[in-house]
Amino acid sequence: MWQVVGHEDIVALLDKSLVKQMLSHAYLFVGPPQVGKMSLAINLAQGINCLDYSPSGPCGECDQCRRIAEGHHSDVQTIDLLPNQSGSGTSVEVHIDQIREVQHYATLKPFEGRCRVFIFKEASSLSQASSNAMLKLLEEPPESVLFILLTTSRELMFPTIVSRCQSVDFKPVPLDTIEQHIRDVLGISTQEAGNLSRLSKGRIGWALEAAKDPQIVADYTTELARMGSVLGGTLEERFAYAGELASLFVRDREQVLDRLRLTVGWWRDMLVLKNGNMKFVSNIPAMESLEGCSHWISTRQVIEAIKRTWDTMACLRGNVNPRMALEVLMLSLPRNEHQYRLKTTN
Numbered sequence: 001m002w003q004v005v006g007h008e009d010i011v012a013l014l015d016k017s018l019v020k021q022m023l024s025h026a027y028l029f030v031g032p033p034q035v036g037k038m039s040l041a042i043n044l045a046q047g048i049n050c051l052d053y054s055p056s057g058p059c060g061e062c063d064q065c066r067r068i069a070e071g072h073h074s075d076v077q078t079i080d081l082l083p084n085q086s087g088s089g090t091s092v093e094v095h096i097d098q099i100r101e102v103q104h105y106a107t108l109k110p111f112e113g114r115c116r117v118f119i120f121k122e123a124s125s126l127s128q129a130s131s132n133a134m135l136k137l138l139e140e141p142p143e144s145v146l147f148i149l150l151t152t153s154r155e156l157m158f159p160t161i162v163s164r165c166q167s168v169d170f171k172p173v174p175l176d177t178i179e180q181h182i183r184d185v186l187g188i189s190t191q192e193a194g195n196l197s198r199l200s201k202g203r204i205g206w207a208l209e210a211a212k213d214p215q216i217v218a219d220y221t222t223e224l225a226r227m228g229s230v231l232g233g234t235l236e237e238r239f240a241y242a243g244e245l246a247s248l249f250v251r252d253r254e255q256v257l258d259r260l261r262l263t264v265g266w267w268r269d270m271l272v273l274k275n276g277n278m279k280f281v282s283n284i285p286a287m288e289s290l291e292g293c294s295h296w297i298s299t300r301q302v303i304e305a306i307k308r309t310w311d312t313m314a315c316l317r318g319n320v321n322p323r324m325a326l327e328v329l330m331l332s333l334p335r336n337e338h339q340y341r342l343k344t345t346n
Helices: 008-019 037-049 063-070 091-106 128-139 159-163 175-186 190-200 204-212 214-231 235-251 253-274 284-294 299-317 322-332 337-345
Strands: 026-030 076-080 116-121 145-151 166-169
Touching: 008 037, 026 037, 037 063, 037 076, 037 116, 037 145, 076 091, 091 116, 091 128, 128 159, 175 190, 175 204, 190 204, 190 214, 190 284, 204 214, 214 235, 214 253, 214 284, 235 253, 235 322, 253 284, 253 299, 299 322
Parallel strands: 026 145, 026 166, 076 116, 116 145
Antiparallel strands: none
16 A cells, blocks of 8 residues: 555555556656655555555555565665765766666666666756766656656756656645654654644654654754854854854755754744744744744844745755855844844953
């Protein structure tokens, strides 16, 4: 059966295509991190290779389904396109080598299933050169091959790649759906499930991981507190934080982008709070910080901070200097002048 929580419209679309044997040769799954894109990609790989497919989806029990779920199926490959961290060659060179390897395997007949499936994680990381190599595959797709490209942003993809894929948009999963699911699956309390669903912002994968690992929520809370301290910090403290993020970006690009998404959530809650809608605040652990800052930050500054953060994330996905981009962001954020004067005069 389909293992994806939420996204019923997407599941119905893919199920219909599987039953009629009219799947596209390439799909572009677009949506926030941990919203269910990878889970559905694996499920779709099972569906096209399942030995006992039914209207409720892949059986999950046949040899094909089990081997795909375990990551042992020779015809299903996941290609991680995150920046190169090995030190051997540039990210561009690594990506081109990865695409060339896919080109080779795509020409081979499936070894143990009916269809070869290639799943590309964060396809927006493809360079111009590697996108051109990928384009050849999408323009003349081999038989019995399915490409699934995952991305958090369609705008960061090369238009020629997007135009040759069937785009599928993943929206945040409804919070009540997440709450009910983690209660049923993990047996946690209604209050804990409700808190995690609000913190997840519709990312079912994050909620499940956080429910199993308390450290995730602890780290989340710590990072939320950083925004309040940054706004009241000196220029040196802001630059130090920018340097910390820039160093982390070299090792783990997605973690830095996740942190910036988290700050966007902080600013969104600030906007909600300033409009008197406390019950809609998602980041409950940050309430004290939010209330403290809401007295001196204007609505206009909040909106500008959100825009600046999104712009910085777009720059970081490009080829800009990460430290410079992050320092510019730190300089653009509003400052608590009273707290700043106390720090600089002591």
